[in-house]
Amino acid sequence: MRYDIQRAGMMKRIAAWVLDAILFFTLLVGAFTGFSALFKLDNRALEMHQIYETYQETYKIDFTISPEAYEKLTEAEKQVYEDAQKALAEDPKAKKAYEDFLYGTLAMVTLSFLVTYLILEFGVPLLLKNGQTVGKKVFSLALMRTDGIKVSTFMLFVRAIIGKYTLETMVPVAILVMLLFGTVGTLGLIIIGLILLLQIVILVKTRNNSVIHDLLACTVVVDYSSQMIFDTPEALHEYEERLREDFESRAD
Numbered sequence: 001m002r003y004d005i006q007r008a009g010m011m012k013r014i015a016a017w018v019l020d021a022i023l024f025f026t027l028l029v030g031a032f033t034g035f036s037a038l039f040k041l042d043n044r045a046l047e048m049h050q051i052y053e054t055y056q057e058t059y060k061i062d063f064t065i066s067p068e069a070y071e072k073l074t075e076a077e078k079q080v081y082e083d084a085q086k087a088l089a090e091d092p093k094a095k096k097a098y099e100d101f102l103y104g105t106l107a108m109v110t111l112s113f114l115v116t117y118l119i120l121e122f123g124v125p126l127l128l129k130n131g132q133t134v135g136k137k138v139f140s141l142a143l144m145r146t147d148g149i150k151v152s153t154f155m156l157f158v159r160a161i162i163g164k165y166t167l168e169t170m171v172p173v174a175i176l177v178m179l180l181f182g183t184v185g186t187l188g189l190i191i192i193g194l195i196l197l198l199q200i201v202i203l204v205k206t207r208n209n210s211v212i213h214d215l216l217a218c219t220v221v222v223d224y225s226s227q228m229i230f231d232t233p234e235a236l237h238e239y240e241e242r243l244r245e246d247f248e249s250r251a252d
Contacts, residue, residue: 005148005220006227007208008141013221016135023134024120031112039104048097052088059084102181109177113169114161121160130229131156131219142224146208150231155217163213171195 036042052063061084070078088094125131131143131151143151143159151159172195175188203211208220222229230236 005146005208006223008221008223010209012139012141012223016133016139016141018135019138020120020133020135024116027120028112028116031115032108035108035111039108041101041104041108044097044101044104048094048101051091051094051097055084055088055094059087102183105181106174106177109173110170113165113173117160117165117169121164122156125156125160126153130224131159132224136221136224140224142222142227142229143219144222144227144229146218146220147233148228148230148236149233150229151217151219155219159213159217159219163216167216168195168199168212 055061056063059080061081063084065081070081073081120133124133125136125143128134128137132141136142143156145151145155172192175184175192178184179188199211202215203209206215208214210220214220228239230239
């Protein structure tokens with residue numbers, strides 16, 4: 001005989017998520033600001049802009065021209081654009097400025113999300129116990145293993161850093177950054193769409209209404225006010241034995 005998992009209601013989960021999201025993005029903006037200053041992204045952006053401005057003035061062109069406007073140019077005008085783009089691509093200073101800004105942006109985004117996840121999705125649950133974020137604490141939710149045992153530090157790490165940070169956040173974010181810089185095409189949007197679709201399918205189809213990070217960590221979000229969470233498998237076994245003995249005594 002086993003006790004039931006008291007799964008958290010979807011509305012309480014959404015409410016907790018909204019509160020956690022507000023805290024998350026508040027801290028994330030602060031991290032963006034700090035790492036942007038650390039990597040001097042404003043200076044790198046200005047340097048890159050000045051190089052592009054120099055080529056635009058030299059060739060009397062506009063690199064931000066729309067595809068429709070470009071198609072209306074004469075063949076001679078299009079050739080000027082091609083010459084300018086070729087010269088820009090072969091300019092080592094321009095190439096370095098572009099790479100410095102691109103990699104600096106990726107580093108800022110990567111580290112900002114990492115620090116935010118480490119604090120709010122790993123550090124805070126360790127302090128509050130039972131995998132509770134601030135949102136889960138406020139709305140009386142908790143996290144446990146799918147077998148009813150208290151979640152371990154390792155499982156919290158897998159859930160927060162491998163699941164939430166790496167797979168669910170940084171893969172889509174990295175693709176979006178590369179889309180902005182024109183280094184990836186439609187395939188990137190398809191990958192993001194597939195990840196989102198997978199999340200929805202898992203949420204709807206799994207018995208515990210799990211998502212990717214819960215499946216990876218073997219965890220489930222429960223109603224803390226009504227859920228029994230055991231410290232060890234032995235404690236769970238003892239409880240089940242007592243239930244069985246009580247059931248048998250009542251049957252007699």
